Amino acid sequence: MIIIYKIFITPLLIATVTLAGRCWGPVVSGLLIGLPLTTGPVSFILAHEYGLEFATKAAIGSLAGQLSMCIFCLVYSLAAKRWDWLTSSCVSLSAFLLATPTWNLFTWELIPAAIVLLVTIVLILRLIPYYHIALNNTTPPAWDLPARMIIATTFVILLTTFANMLGPQLSGLIAPFPVFGVVLAAFNHYHHGAKAASNLLRGIVFGSIAYTAFFLIVGTFLYRLGIGLTYFLATVSTALISGAIYFINDRINRKTALKDTKYGRTT
16 A cells, blocks of 8 residues: 555655646745655655654654755755856755755754744745746646656655665655755746746745644654544645745735835846
């Protein structure tokens, strides 16, 4: 049963998010990518294969690991102002890879990890601006969606296979690796410019609030409620919070656009 989950749930999530992003643009795409699309399935599989204690510790690691994802977003948005998509991708991925072993030097606890992540989200949202821009219609290549689904599934299977060797905290720290963040940022950067990439990355950071809620629930209730009910509550809560974030983000962006229009600023 769990192997079927490994093979089908992640590509299904990625396909849904990809199609939604194509319909509603990079900001929505970023918000959705900020959700635990790979880390959620990884956490669920770890709970089944390695037990509740392992999955609880990995959930704490995933909260700390999302710090690296937020740093990735900030570094890419700054790099994109000066460099092309390839250089920006390399620099931002390097930042993620440098941050991850640094966090592994510490022993993380659930509430401190969540607090540090939320503070980091707030700070980085202030550093990555929203740009009111019009996007050109760009049709992605036919291989784009199948490639994303295959990459996501491969990543989940490899991480859950070697998780016991890595240990729970490091498995959690690695889980938020920006497999799709870098692909989508580079795609938007190449086709629409640095400002479109920045909007997407800002969406990822904003979406990390719902990500935080998911792993707070897993880390708090996995022992008390068991696997099924805990992940159900985490998923429903994340969906509700993500919806609220979308409307808040949309309202903030509309206000920003009105201010730009009022004062004659162009982006």
